[in-house]
Amino acid sequence: MKKICHKVLLLTFLFVLLGMTSVLAENLGDRILKEGSRGQDVAQLQSRLNSLGFWSGKVDGIFGPMTKDAVMRFQKAKGLKVDGIVGPQTLRALGITSVSRAGIGRFSARDVDLLARLVYAESRGEPYIGQVAVAATVLNRVKSPLYPNTIPEVIFQKVNGLYQYCTVQDGQIYLTPNETARRAVQDAIGGWDPTGGAIGFYNPAKTTNAWVRSRPITTIIGNHIFYK
Numbered sequence: 654m655k656k657i658c659h660k661v662l663l664l665t666f667l668f669v670l671l672g673m674t675s676v677l678a679e680n681l682g683d684r685i686l687k688e689g690s691r692g693q694d695v696a697q698l699q700s701r702l703n704s705l706g707f708w709s710g711k712v713d714g715i716f717g718p719m720t721k722d723a724v725m726r727f728q729k730a731k732g733l734k735v736d737g738i739v740g741p742q743t744l745r746a747l748g749i750t751s752v753s754r755a756g757i758g759r760f761s762a763r764d765v766d767l768l769a770r771l772v773y774a775e776s777r778g779e780p781y782i783g784q785v786a787v788a789a790t791v792l793n794r795v796k797s798p799l800y801p802n803t804i805p806e807v808i809f810q811k812v813n814g815l816y817q818y819c820t821v822q823d824g825q826i827y828l829t830p831n832e833t834a835r836r837a838v839q840d841a842i843g844g845w846d847p848t849g850g851a852i853g854f855y856n857p858a859k860t861t862n863a864w865v866r867s868r869p870i871t872t873i874i875g876n877h878i879f880y881k
Contacts, residue, residue: 681843682749686739690716697843698739700836701747702727704781712836749844760842764804766830769838771808773830774820775854776877783875784834786848788841790879793852800852848872851879 681697684690696714702723703709707730709723721737728735731746739747760768768788776787794800794807801807809821816822848854849871855862856876868880 680839681747682744686716688716688718688721688737695720697836697840698724698747700781701840701845704785748846760804765835765838765842767808767826768804768841769830769834770826770828771818771820772837773834774825774828775818776875777831777834779875779877781833781837782847783877784837785840785845786851786872786874786877786879787854788838789846789848790851790854792841793846793848793850797852847874848879851881854879 681694681701683694686695686698691714693714695716696712698716699709699712699714699720702720703712705727707723707727708719710717710719724739724743725735725737727746728737728743731743733742733746768791771791772784772788776784779787791804791807795802795804801810808818808826810817818826820826851871853865853868854877855865857866857878858876860866865880871879871881873879
């Protein structure tokens with residue numbers, strides 16, 4: 654009888670553990686968030702609110718009163734229903750849509766790590782939103798028919814014998830990225846594109862390339878100009 658009870662308890666523990674793992678693995682937009690929610694998606698929400706100027710406190714994955722207050726201030730600023738609940742309308746205002754979330758699982762751990770390396774190499778001195786923007790331009794190239802369709806191929810692409818990213822050319826791509834760069838990649842893969850669909854960026858103080866300077870500008874973030 655004791656053995657049966659032990660087995661039941663063990664199975665119950667495993668089911669609970671699996672349930673906790675699935676919650677922690679959520680991406681922003683996969684579920685409705687409200688006070689009391691916990692998980693990776695909450696951390697992504699907090700990071701995004703902080704970068705947008707709606708301070709939600711420490712990025713800890715716990716949806717507490719401070720995070721709820723930040724959500725309400727964001728909702729008020731966007732003319733949404735102010736209820737502190739992150740549902741479809743609030744997600745759309747944050748730039749998260751069901752379409753953009755559809756491809757979240759198609760990138761491998763190696764792809765994500767490589768993109769984080771590029772973000773770190775190219776924009777580690779930029780504001781957080783600028784780091785997300787750099788990641789977004791790479792993903793926009795992956796989606797464009799004018800560029801290769803994988804992250805490694807885009808990052809290591811050569812045109813006329815030259816790499817498209819200076820940090821690949823000079824070896825900075827092999828630096829170890831920090832957690833900020835990794836979060837920025839997660840946010841970009843989750844659907845956040847602060848660039849408005851840009852496929853590239855440059856620092857006007859460091860770039861003399863006539864072609865990139867001739868491209869239509871979508872936005873300017875920090876020291877980078879983003880273009881289509």
